Amino acid sequence: VRVVADRGLRLRLAVAALAIALPVTAPGETASFGNRLFHEKADCQFCHGVNGDGHGDPRSAGKGSDLHATKLDRQQLIEVIRCGRPGAEMPHFDKYAFEDDSCFGLSAAQLGAQMPPEPHSTSLTLREIEALADYILTTYKGR
Amino acid sequence: MRRSDGAIRKLLLASAAAIATCPAMAGDVTPERLLNADREPQNWLMNHRTYDAQRYSPLDKINKENVGKLKLAYAVAIGGTSANENLQATPLAEDGYLYVVDQWGVVYKIDGRSGDMGLILWRMDPGQEKLPLSNRGAALWGNLVISSANYPPRIIATNKDNGKVVWETNLSDGQADLQLTAAPLAIKDKIMVGAAGGDRGVRDFIAALDGATGKVAWRKYVIPAPGEPGSETWKDKNNAWQTGGGAMWVTGSYDIATNQLIWGTGNPVPMFDATYRPGDNLYTNSVISWDPDAGKMNWYFQYTPGDHWDYDEAGTHILVDGKISGQPRKLITHSARNGFLYTMERNNGQILVVKAYLDNINWTKGIDPKTGKPLDYDPGKDIQTYAGTATPMPDSPTKKMCPGPSGGNNFWPASYSQRTKLLYIPTATPCVDLTRRPDLSNKAGDWKGGAYKQIERFESNLTVADPLTGEIKQSIHVPYPNYSGTLSTAGSLVFSGFTDGTFAAYDDTTLEQIWKINVGTGFNAPPMTFEVNGRQYIAILSGLSPIARTKHQLIPELKEQRNQTMLFVFSL
8 A cells, every 4th residue: 555655646746747847838828928918917018019119108207119129139138127227217027136236237226326117017027027028029029 | 446446556655655765866967957066966977076177075974073984885896807907087976876987988887875885787898909098087968978988089978877878979080199088078068078199199189079969069179280370389390280289188177157168288299309399389288268169269378388398287277266356256277287376367368376386396487477477488489498497408408307297286186175265286296307309209209209217206295275366375295196186075174095095084274184094006086075865975996007106116115016996985
């Protein structure tokens, strides 16, 4: 009986490990995930426009960039979404971005008034930031 | 047979008794009822309650003696189809039924008669694309609820009883970014509609629709076409008149005695680059008197000619009566976005009183009390420099401007108490750093002409002013933005909401805060009050717009605040 139980446990552990190793979402779901983040949860559209072309709400404080014309690669997009742009209106979506020097090698104290603002919508997890970067790359960049 | 007759008699008597004890069925909202809306203290029949836009209620069952016991009676979830919704409408109330409009133009009829539940009876969903937008409410006319919807811009009349659309008018004129966000205003047989979307490079207008059919009776553009009066104030070679803004995005007022429709207009576009549009840019940043029957302009007054700062004056113009220099006057008073309180003659717009209601104004040295124009306004200049302190120039494109582009007072309405004869002005207080950017003075740049950066916490004042003298009677500072507006009541109270989720009642004489609650979600809609079955209620819609939430950038304690679109109704 003990052997059977151990085998059952091993099997469950193996299935669990496999589930962890596999992507959580299929590519289509990632696009949908990124889409919802862009247009709803993170509300990127407020500054970058519903079509990502930089034509956001005219009452937004800055001028959102045209994501179709972005030159940033995936890692750079992730960095900008995570850290924002110092001295500009692009917010930092990683709420812990400036607690250490992982963003541009700078802390909040060093940035002072140049500190990127908090998002008006919500902060995001790294997983969400990656999905957002992928969405921008597959939907807007170069299109 | 006799027994049967007796049974019928009993039935009829019982029915009559039932009818007598039930609240009156909602009747048609006739033009006469709207003209006399002040005689229905239990109701709130139009956006500002009465045509004078005073937002004063004679209800006093809730008063400063008992408001400390005010509690939530019920709440109703509104919207719920997007993560970033907001509500800006003033609910309407008739015989205990509430009519509210959500961000997507969905109209709700809510039965509040029980006093312990808001039951949604019907919803009219116009099927609007869920793009970022605002909607500031509806109008009641006849048996119809008149509301706006967008994409395309439409005015919709809904049967008040069953929620079915009776007529729908598409007001699109070919301008892709035209929007309708103001609550319509019903006057006599017509529905007045102010157009919005000006900041996106739209040439805005005011229109009148036939209430019965929705047919457009007249439409007048705020920015004159070449050759029309006022076109000489657009001296550019960019055809800026075609994209010049002048939005009429907040509901106007109406003077019954003189048949004048009084409506404020928005900023010229590009909003931060006056060099794109040299000249005074009529009729932006103005108050305009219209004949509501024919759409003829009677007179206008322009507050900030050749604006650099988005000092849009679409906010409410309140009609008051009073004595100035011993003479009884019919007046209009306006707490302007540029930081000054103006009171003018109602018949012609002549300025009688002008005083600053903010103490940090830096864009001008002051206002000429005779002309109402800024002291440093030079009619000979194509580009006004004003005081220079806040005016971005080619060699110094970034300037600190006070008040910031939000004002002062804005679309969040002031109220006027008939009890104290005073104005209660919610006002933003921060300055911002503004940078003029001519590279954004085009469609690709969203017609912004510049950008601004917050440099201090966005806080607010609640200021009490006498419209007959401009004297500031009281002012309290609140550490959060007021995007809501005020409601004054005969109960010696002033109500207002804040973006941190606080809703509060103040003594209308001392401004002592007597009662407050924090509901956890912010307010950018005005409060109102109504009565049903002898009980008074205070109602307000919650849910912050993205633009309101950006005002929290330098308010760290609110960075995790969430957003919910709700109707909250309070009573004793």
